[in-house]
Amino acid sequence: MRFQKPRGTHDVLPGESYAWRWLESTFFELAGRFGYREIRTPMFEDAELFVRTSGETSDVVSKEMYRFTDKGGRDVALKPEGTAPALRAYLEHSLGAQGGVTRLCYNTPFFRYDRPQKGRFRQAHQVGLELVGSSSPLADAEVIEVTTRFFAALGLDDTLVKLNSLGRDACRDAYRAAILEYAEPFLRDAPEDYRDKVRKNPLRLLDSKDPTTQEALVGCPSVLQFLEDESRARFDRLQGLLQEAGIAFRVSPEIVRGLDYYTETVFEVHSERLGAQTALCGGGRYDDLVEELGGSPTPSVGVGIGIERALMVVEELGSLPVEEGPLAFAVAAGPETATFVRALARTLRDEGIACMVDVGEKSLKSQMKQVDRANARYALIVGESEVAGDRVTVRDLVSGTQSDVSRDELPFWLKARRP
């Protein structure tokens, strides 16, 4: 019986994991420069955590959660997103008790039961930020700045920041009613279940790619016309701050986000190189979320960035980083010298130098092929004469030239040539 990976999942193979580590370390290094500290939360949570925050009617909760009852009768779900667990942990451990704002960053898998296609998986991964405890547009601007700088650090050159504000309760209610009214003639001919869905969350209509839907919405009022004065002022301030930071963006009233916890600022970053899915990340402000989870009102803002999608764009650009081979590969030119070769390799590794050896007891020729395949820079060839003189013949695999180096000198010789 041969097994295959579950649908919509992927194995990150040795040829790919290097790029993943590069992306992850780039993210954490950058986030660290802004003061974000890593948090790791469990792979599964009380399912109700997501129902309460993302919203009963959201696609994520209503049809995409991996939700099950465990042996203890608990209703749990594999995390479908990263924000609710991070904030649950923030509250549970009183991370905000010292006052001020709390900056968190994370790298996590997330799970959504959906039909896989380009850029869409059932287990995907995201890195993200949560800036908890500030209502200032400065916080929104900081999160967006880290995000755009991250994409720049990855070498992405065609990203577009789409920015919108959903306002607060009164604005959202008024706007929902307005959309329904505007789309009424169009909805009369729509299927019943579609009408239901739209009634529950009229904002869903706005980011539809369906041509007839888009046509029906031409001239539809923008959410921005319904913003309360305070939200309007904050949105304007945020735009000013982004300009100050040199971040290009486009105000995009169609950006509404699929999770219900967002308030005021929402944003996505898109790339044209992704196929049907163009969103690289999604984020925004969620001022009511902590309160919803039983904490005191704590305005917050955050972002989740899709690792797979970001890497897809880097690959499209042909700029995935290439993994270096080991610096050295020690080769026994005769079976009698294998012991010497192993000792030599140990010495080098103790010095912090990567050195491989053959474990197949193969011929010299076969070992040299291994050196080539491992993409090692130097072959350290040891035969009877080298053992006798306590020396090593070092072959540079790139230039094909050889040097005679004493065993004592070898670590320094190699370190001096390390890239």
Add this chain to the structure above:
RNA sequence: GCGGGUGUAGCUCAGGGGUUAGAGCGCCACACUGUGGCUGUGGAAGUCGUGGGUUCAAAUCCCAUCAUCCGCCCCA
């Protein structure tokens, strides 16, 4: 959840009812018993995705199923 495309060697693919299923790349060996890449020669490697059906005969036709890719929906 819906629609379409594709599953043949490790990889990329050809073959489209009729003997032992092919190529290129890769792999192994030898030419070259102290040296990788290049060249030449030889070799190994395939439940033709899986299960059922039609047929004297199925990789080939039919059905189902699984996987995968692309799109819808939604999003990361």
